[in-house]
Amino acid sequence: MINVYDVIIVGGGAAGMTAGIYTGRKNLKTLIISMDVGGQTSIPSNIENYPGFDGINGYEMMMKFQAQAMKWGAEMITGKVKKIDKKKDRTFKVGVTSGETYDARAIILAFGKTPLSLGIPGEEKFMGKGVSTCVTCDAPLYRDKTVAVVGGGNSALGGTWELSSLAKKIYLIHRRDEFRGDEVEVERVKKQDNIDIVLSHIPIEVKGDQFVEGLVVEDVNTKKQKTLEVDGVFVEIGFKVDSEFVGHLVKRNEQKEIITNLNCETSQPGIFACGDVSDVIFKQTVISAGEGAKAALQCYHYLSGAKGKVSIDWDH
Template sequence: MSKELNIEVYSKDWCPYCKKAKAFLKSKGLNFTEIDINQGDNYEVMQERTGNKTVPQIIINNQSLGGYDDIINLEKNGEFNPLIGREVKDHSAKEWELIILGAGPAALNAALYAVRKGIDLLLLTKDIGGQVINTSEIDNYLGKAETTGAQLIYDFWDHIAKYDVKTAIGEEAVEIGSRNGKKVIKTDNNKEYVTESVIMATGAQKRHLGLKQEYVLSGKGVHYCASCDAFLYKGQPTAVVGGGNSGLEAAIDLANIDCQVDLIEIQDKLMGDEYLQERVKNSENITVHTSTKVSQIKGEDKLESVVIENVKDQSTKELNVDGLFIEIGLIANSDFVKELVETNEAKEIIINAKNETGVEGIWAAGDVTNIIDKQIITSAAEGAKAALRVNQYLG
């Protein structure tokens, strides 16, 4: 029986990790009080109570648990349920009809369609939300005008919470094998999950530049999520790598908080949507460098500067910036099945019109696959399609 709980979440509106934390609590069927750190002295009180300056901060019955990553680690290690007076349930102890890997639009819509068909399913995911969680502005998802990726994912989880969808959050699939005609999914904490069918909706992750100091300075000036970390650089010089939609949005976000932004694109023109390009061109805070790449990242304990190189004449220039945001595309999260299913050069899983992978009992959906259009709404639709095909398969 659950004990009396007082759950408090210190957060702010635009914070993606705050939405992820709240979505996790929703997935547990937990009620909580949200405290906006921008109101009154809430930020100072949060620091006094938790000893931390970042959001979210989660407190249960006056016990500070930390941020989003902290509660996910507690869940992964079986330590969260005891804090809320619940038994730790080992979902690897039974066989499932379907296991869905992932927690973005494709995975969540697959779960919605599958549970409504009466399929006994488990949603297994390392993280909540997928890459969409970091999208600062969405205005092309029907019925959700002028929302954010974080809010949209929260709304998805709020919908899923109406159904009895079992979850294993914080665990990462590292291998899929077979045993006695069933699929066996091994995870990073040495558990094995047995299922009749699998939908892979593991999405994609940010592509890196591959420069030496990029990894050393990650989180120390080098970032991959402007909507998460732009606020750290208010009024400071910054640079953004990437002229697609994500890069343009990052540059606009930074310019809006009085940053001087150098926008770097290796192609000879920006590649993002026209309306975003217009906003970039009309901003006095953004300087665009096309036909240009980052050749060096400098700094030891923190970012100090980046060296950019014109790819046509090899001329170089050093930019003194405090923050570097890398937005150069995605790479599919499929490494753990590359010997099992067919993939292309981008590591995308090749599927047919029925979301089949060529391996019986395994379907794939969303940005981990070779679908051409990488959009939130198409990923959600692909998840629904895959779930319907699984329903036919299970009979």
């Protein structure tokens, strides 16, 4: 017998778990399929900008999200979704890498994105202990400290600018002899006294004991190496969105993010997207959670066929 869910949510981070809470509360038969519990929010040891929690361990917070989704009836399995197909009856078949398939009347895509890493010694070891991929999240931890930002695009330039009002000194390290980012961003950074621009250098190793203490960089021309004494290293070299498996179903932008409207609808009726995987500009836990709620409510509208009818969460 085929087990048909009302909705399958792909991804168990802040967006997916919140969507699960809302679809559960709408009595929709919900399955969350995710490679892990909590997504990227589980990585930081201290989240300081989620309303209601004035500092909480990311993993601990995501356990609360999961417990709340389960409490409202969402089921969850661990797995990687590799295929989604639309059937003739306009429902969907979802295939996971282990070979199982699951059917659903609607899909919520909440599978996030992955920050690109440098792949150098020490980077993984010190992730969350001085190495970060998110200036917006971690900049306040480096007040009056010395940090390095690695990257040459707008996110590295913008991140460096953001840090310059907090940190004592920032080394901006880029492998080329000029930046890829917008001229305005470049000029702004060049004018700032506490930013030391280190062009034509690549990071070689993150050094430290318990926390980051230095970054070894190498001149791409002379191959000469030096160690910069820093308390933190921000890796701002972009993100990867693994959305190929839905490319035949939904429209995506150049970054392979899924294009959504204000209500988290995609170009495919019955498929919704939310959080980091969508083309929403700001990538933060609170935003993913809000987007997850929107996607779930819009999905409920779609499934109930109540187009235009206003239905709010507590209106059971």
